[in-house]
Amino acid sequence: MSATMQLEENVVTRLQKGNQQSFEEIYDKYSDSLYGLILRIVKQEDLAQDILQDCFVKIWQKAPSYDPSKGTIFTWMLNICRNKSIDSLRKTSREKTDNGIELERLDTGAENININTIGLKDILNNLSDDKRQIIEYLYFKGYTQQETADELDIPLGTVKTRSRGAIRDLKEYFTLILAFWISKNI
């Protein structure tokens, strides 16, 4: 086990025992990513901040039942944040009948990604549109595969292959990001 993982485990163990200091460490380390994710889903800053607060309270509350054998604490927290955001999204979209606005938002969604500072936009664009769309619907909009197939008017099998392909592509995509980052920083 690597040193960082061990360190992380200690932070997590302390968090599980109710240590507020370690909660703050976790906040410092992950709040940017979690907030980014929530913002990506709900697309409103006020709402995203409320959800982030709710999520961190839940993370604190439920920390003792987090089971490291099932995945990293990051994945565990991502799930909490994603579920809460999608719940809230469903609530607001049920209230709102006009889905024209929503579609417009979807189109610009990819551009909102906060990677401009490191200039990675081009690389992100490498992930082909149809695969990005699949991630958008499945992960960020919380659609089921069937709902995604209906919405995009493509066969269910295509949704399955593309969602597989999208994750496979991410693998190459991160190699690119890493290479890019190294070339910029070293």
Next chain:
Amino acid sequence: MDIKEYIASGILESYVLGSASSQERQEVECMSHIYPEIKDELVLVQSQLESYIKTLAVKPPEALKSKILDAIKSVEQDAKETYNQPNADEKKGRVVEMNTTQNSGNANFFKYGMAASIAVILGLAVFTFNQNLKKGELENELASVKSDVDMIKDELTASSKKYQDSIQLIAYRENILLNSETQSVTLAGTGNSPESNVRVFWNKSSSEIVVVKDQLPLAGKDKQFQLWGLVDGVPVDLGMLADNELITNPRKIDLEKVDAFAITLEQYGGSPQPNLEQLYVIGNT
């Protein structure tokens, strides 16, 4: 079971993307528990998604942090749920006290009975799952063998038909060549190609001819030999001759009278009029 196939099915990705059904989720958790390879792949896919999410990071407002830190101060952590991993000292050794009174004996019997039943059901579920996978594999294999056999059958039928056809054709050609009514016309080489020699077998009653190239050079690239019938001094096109065909298949000609047969070298596909400068062989009937 075929672990590679399971991984390739994409179920792990749909688990990680949160689009798996609750049944699929349970299955993935169960399978990754049993098979380390599946667990490794699952961790890999999760870490890929984690890295992706990190690129979306946005810093929340500074004020939010203290608000959240305040908020948790008044919130109690939930007690660890019993089905989760026991902590270290609990793990070292926990002695279950046997209770001897009638009542709790029953309760224990019930409890352990339930646990045993669940274990058996789980075991059966995994077993059935494995059996189904094996059955599926065998079915796939059988289907692929069946389709191979069908393919070979088709090939065999096709080639035996081809063989029969060519035997029939040879017999038919032989009929023409040996028929007493068939006239043999010898086409001798011209100055262009003195050594060339071709015979045309012409059966007037069936209006069919067979061309035998006893000696004729190859036409070469973009060129082809063309057969002509001369009828009252007018050349009539009788079709092209392929380089690889030493004896042609019988071909019908629509002529009752032919004064002479001739072969010229023409552009590939033939010409409407013969190029007499490229006359190779000619013979009167």
